[in-house]
Every structure is written in C-alpha cells, then in structure tokens.
Amino acid sequence: MIEAVKKLRPEYRNINIRQILMFRLPLAGRVSILHRVSGALLFLLLPLSLYLFDQSLTSESSFAYLKTCFSYPPFNFFLLILSWAYLFHFCAGLRHLLMDMHYAVTKQGGKQTSIIVFVMSSALTVAIALKLFGVF
Numbered sequence: 001m002i003e004a005v006k007k008l009r010p011e012y013r014n015i016n017i018r019q020i021l022m023f024r025l026p027l028a029g030r031v032s033i034l035h036r037v038s039g040a041l042l043f044l045l046l047p048l049s050l051y052l053f054d055q056s057l058t059s060e061s062s063f064a065y066l067k068t069c070f071s072y073p074p075f076n077f078f079l080l081i082l083s084w085a086y087l088f089h090f091c092a093g094l095r096h097l098l099m100d101m102h103y104a105v106t107k108q109g110g111k112q113t114s115i116i117v118f119v120m121s122s123a124l125t126v127a128i129a130l131k132l133f134g135v136f
Contacts, residue, residue: 035092
C-alpha cells in the first residue's frame with residue numbers, strides 16, 4: 001500500500017549552451033532581449049560617454065582633439081555602437097509604452113511592433129553610419 005501512494009518525482013536535467021543557443025525565439029522575444037542588451041550597453045558606457053562629453057566642453061583645444069580622434073574608423077565604430085544602443089533602446093521603449101497603454105498586446109500586435117522597432121532602429125542607425133563615415 002505504501003508503494004501505491006509513493007509518487008515519482010520529476011527529473012530535471014541541466015541543459016547545455018548549445019540547446020540554449022538553438023532555441024528559436026519569436027521576434028518579440030528577440031526585441032525584448034536586445035532591449036535589455038542595449039540598456040546594459042548604455043549603462044556600461046555611460047561613464048565613458050560622460051567623460052567624452054565633459055572633455056568636449058572643457059576647451060576648444062580638447063574639442064579639436066576629440067574631433068581628430070573621432071575621424072578614425074575605430075572611434076566611429078564605437079560611436080555607431082553607442083548610437084545603435086541608444087536608438088534601439090529608444091524605439092523598444094516606445095513599444096513598451098504602447099503596450100503599457102494596452103495597444104498591440106496581442107500576439108499579432110507584438111509581432112508587428114517588433115518589426116517596426118527593428119526597421120526604425122535599423123534605418124536610423126544606417127543614416128547615422130552614413131553620416132559618420134562621410135557619405136553625406
């Protein structure tokens with residue numbers, strides 16, 4: 001009788017990194033993760049950004065020095081990454097504000113707003129990249 005009452009406990013197994021990376025997220029999930037990544041990137045780069053901003057306002061010579069530094073491609077690439085993080089975080093934040101107001105809370109609405117976030121942030125980042133690398 002004791003054996004009949006005894007229930008088998010569920011067995012949980014650890015998953016490896018390959019299984020995590022192979023998991024296919026919906027587009028809204030990818031936007032959510034990238035929103036967190038861009039926020040973390042902005043937070044981690046905030047001290048450096050504030051330092052560069054302070055140096056650019058200190059004097060004309062420090063501004064000229066930073067201007068020559070940012071004429072090199074690695075510094076432009078840094079600015080491009082920072083711009084992408086800001087633009088993506090801003091667009092995804094607007095998406096979250098819309099969802100807080102109960103707009104596009106459905107599965108289809110989430111997919112549509114995710115597409116809008118990707119398109120808008122990508123287009124704005126490409127425009128900034130073209131300006132940074134001297135196309136116009």
